[in-house]
Amino acid sequence: MAPTTEALTAERILEATEEALRRHGPAKATVVDVARALGVSHGSVYRHFRTKAALREAVTKRWLDRTSQILAEIARPSSAPPPEALERWLSTLFTAKRHKAGDDPELFATYSVLLDEASAVVEEHVAELVDQLSDIIHRGVMEGDFMTVDGDSVATARAVFHATNRFHDPAYAHEWEKPGIEAEFSTVVTLVLRGLRRRID
Amino acid sequence: MAPTTEALTAERILEATEEALRRHGPAKATVVDVARALGVSHGSVYRHFRTKAALREAVTKRWLDRTSQILAEIARPSSAPPPEALERWLSTLFTAKRHKAGDDPELFATYSVLLDEASAVVEEHVAELVDQLSDIIHRGVMEGDFMTVDGDSVATARAVFHATNRFHDPAYAHEWEKPGIEAEFSTVVTLVLRGLRRRID
Numbered sequence: 001m002a003p004t005t006e007a008l009t010a011e012r013i014l015e016a017t018e019e020a021l022r023r024h025g026p027a028k029a030t031v032v033d034v035a036r037a038l039g040v041s042h043g044s045v046y047r048h049f050r051t052k053a054a055l056r057e058a059v060t061k062r063w064l065d066r067t068s069q070i071l072a073e074i075a076r077p078s079s080a081p082p083p084e085a086l087e088r089w090l091s092t093l094f095t096a097k098r099h100k101a102g103d104d105p106e107l108f109a110t111y112s113v114l115l116d117e118a119s120a121v122v123e124e125h126v127a128e129l130v131d132q133l134s135d136i137i138h139r140g141v142m143e144g145d146f147m148t149v150d151g152d153s154v155a156t157a158r159a160v161f162h163a164t165n166r167f168h169d170p171a172y173a174h175e176w177e178k179p180g181i182e183a184e185f186s187t188v189v190t191l192v193l194r195g196l197r198r199r200i201d
Numbered sequence: 202m203a204p205t206t207e208a209l210t211a212e213r214i215l216e217a218t219e220e221a222l223r224r225h226g227p228a229k230a231t232v233v234d235v236a237r238a239l240g241v242s243h244g245s246v247y248r249h250f251r252t253k254a255a256l257r258e259a260v261t262k263r264w265l266d267r268t269s270q271i272l273a274e275i276a277r278p279s280s281a282p283p284p285e286a287l288e289r290w291l292s293t294l295f296t297a298k299r300h301k302a303g304d305d306p307e308l309f310a311t312y313s314v315l316l317d318e319a320s321a322v323v324e325e326h327v328a329e330l331v332d333q334l335s336d337i338i339h340r341g342v343m344e345g346d347f348m349t350v351d352g353d354s355v356a357t358a359r360a361v362f363h364a365t366n367r368f369h370d371p372a373y374a375h376e377w378e379k380p381g382i383e384a385e386f387s388t389v390v391t392l393v394l395r396g397l398r399r400r401i402d
Binding site: 160166171191 | 350356359361366392400
């Protein structure tokens with residue numbers, strides 16, 4: 001049990017929620033489990049998250065944010081030339097997803113259930129990732145490396161995201177440890193990067 | 202009940218099996234249902250398909266073959282210039298899958314269960330589709346339209362298949378009636394075709 005003297009922050013509640021989900025699974029974990037682990041009343045938890053659904057959404061968002069925050073660094077203008085940044089962004093996403101799936105399969109299965117419940121949170125997360133990709137692509141156009149499809153960098157970013165979904169969509173997690181998956185990833189990325197390259201001819 | 206005077210062919214058994222699956226669902230449909238619909242003994246069915254599993258695999262393969270046979274026509278050398286053939290192949294696949302999912306959702310759900318059971322049949326089907334793509338790409342290289350990734354037309358074909366999986370993998374069937382899906386498809390296809398195009402520079 002955590003010391004009750006520590007201030008009850010939203011972050012501490014979310015940590016305890018993840019732990020409760022890990023222990024009891026998404027079907028059984030309750031707000032009471034979370035409150036008990038923190039040594040507080042469940043009323044104190046509800047002061048931060050007004051419903052159980054809000055708490056589950058917040059913990060799902062936090063899990064997704066861990067990935068998007070790392071990727072945001074790579075998408076920043078100062079990071080690398082756009083083609084290199086794009087390749088690094090895609091391989092960092094694939095690596096992060098593989099780690100989430102492989103290092104803690106139970107927690108990954110738990111979050112897969114939560115993702116199905118929280119479609120608005122997932123849509124927001126995807127929109128954020130597409131925005132990051134779109135920033136890299138737009139910079140690539142400005143610097144003369146890339147050309148978009150139909151002059152639309154957001155639609156082009158979404159196409160890059162869709163074209164690589166085998167390597168980030170949890171629906172394909174069972175493929176991520178198969179032999180040859182890295183070669184497959186690299187072939188798709190090469191094809192996509194070639195598709196973005198500005199043509200001189 | 203079908204007339205028993207008609208010869209009991211494998212094709213008639215498979216038709217009756219699909220109908221039994223549609224009526225009773227994949228969990229409940231039995232060989233006895235199939236035999237009864239045909240007015241024959243279940244022994245007669247077993248003379249064509251030695252086990253219930255073999256029958257289910259055969260009906261799954263038949264369902265998948267309906268798509269690959271249409272696509273085989275497009276992949277043939279006489280069909281069209283390779284870039285046009287590739288685009289037509291991908292959009293025909295997407296259209297065929299959308300029809301299967303949208304026109305008869307119950308049968309589609311049934312076959313989704315069967316596909317999970319019959320991983321060898323599915324792998325063979327995917328290998329066949331990748332071969333067709335690889336033929337188009339190889340022809341495109343010969344005619345000066347395309348270049349492969351690392352000189353490997355099979356790996357490149359597989360990458361094209363993977364890059365478009367949002368538009369043929371049944372896991373995405375719930376996306377196929379959303380507004381904007383056709384524009385998304387066309388942006389991915391444009392990006393992939395650009396990636397294949399031989400560069401003059």
